[in-house]
Amino acid sequence: MFITFEGPEGSGKTTQIRLLAEWLGKQGWGVVTTREPGGTRIGNGIRSLLLDVDHTEMTPRTETLLFNAARAQIVHEVIRPALQAGQIVLCDRFADSTLAYQGYGYGQDRAELGRLIRYATGGLTPDLTLYLDVHPEVGLVRKQSGAGQEWNRLDARTVAFHRAVQTGYAELIAAEPERWRVVESDLPEQAVHQAIVAVVAARLPVEAKERR
Ligand code: TYD
Numbered sequence: 001m002f003i004t005f006e007g008p009e010g011s012g013k014t015t016q017i018r019l020l021a022e023w024l025g026k027q028g029w030g031v032v033t034t035r036e037p038g039g040t041r042i043g044n045g046i047r048s049l050l051l052d053v054d055h056t057e058m059t060p061r062t063e064t065l066l067f068n069a070a071r072a073q074i075v076h077e078v079i080r081p082a083l084q085a086g087q088i089v090l091c092d093r094f095a096d097s098t099l100a101y102q103g104y105g106y107g108q109d110r111a112e113l114g115r116l117i118r119y120a121t122g123g124l125t126p127d128l129t130l131y132l133d134v135h136p137e138v139g140l141v142r143k144q145s146g147a148g149q150e151w152n153r154l155d156a157r158t159v160a161f162h163r164a165v166q167t168g169y170a171e172l173i174a175a176e177p178e179r180w181r182v183v184e185s186d187l188p189e190q191a192v193h194q195a196i197v198a199v200v201a202a203r204l205p206v207e208a209k210e211r212r
Pocket residue numbers: 008009010036037067092093094095097098099101102154155
């Protein structure tokens with residue numbers, strides 16, 4: 001089962017993925033957690049290129065291709081093998097981030113992005129996508145004040161950009177309501193965790209667990 005996490009910066013995805021992985025582990029599931037961009041040696045190299053504050057000349061198209069290059073690698077190296085081994089994969093951001101950020105944020109053609117994403121992923125799509133819903137300004141403030149968080153090139157995008165991203169996510173959710181679940185994330189960590197557990201527990205493939 002392939003579960004992805006989406007949402008604005010500072011929505012607490014990283015913490016919630018860790019808590020869910022711990023919970024799934026206690027239930028006896030094999031879990032692999034990973035993140036985009038990154039998650040592989042090549043992906044981490046691409047991540048550095050993307051986040052480098054000196055790379056002010058990077059065009060949205062280059063950005064899109066780099067995100068998808070990292071994605072092709074992580075799908076091949078980490079996600080598909082884990083799914084084939086019957087593990088649950090939790091991924092911090094996936095293709096929806098490209099549609100929301102590069103598509104709605106930068107106004108790049110979404111049909112073209114869709115084709116590029118299919119090329120990068122070989123058509124792999126999440127079984128479930130959790131949207132951690134937090135007011136974008138609140139998220140940005142959280143991110144800026146986060147302990148040990150480095151300010152990076154992508155964080156320099158404007159509030160208007162982040163509003164467009166949020167609108168984009170709303171449209172993506174409306175287009176595929178079966179795949180998405182929205183989780184209110186302006187709440188305490190444990191309350192958000194319990195909401196996520198309730199959603200995931202209802203979707204776990206029971207037969208697959210019995211077969212393990
Ligand atoms: P990161 O530091 O991982 O932020 P977060 O904790 O919010 O996930 O940086 C990832 C940034 O890259 C984030 O601003 C979202 C952006 N992004 C895209 O613009 N397109 C993409 O395809 C992906 C995967 C991420």
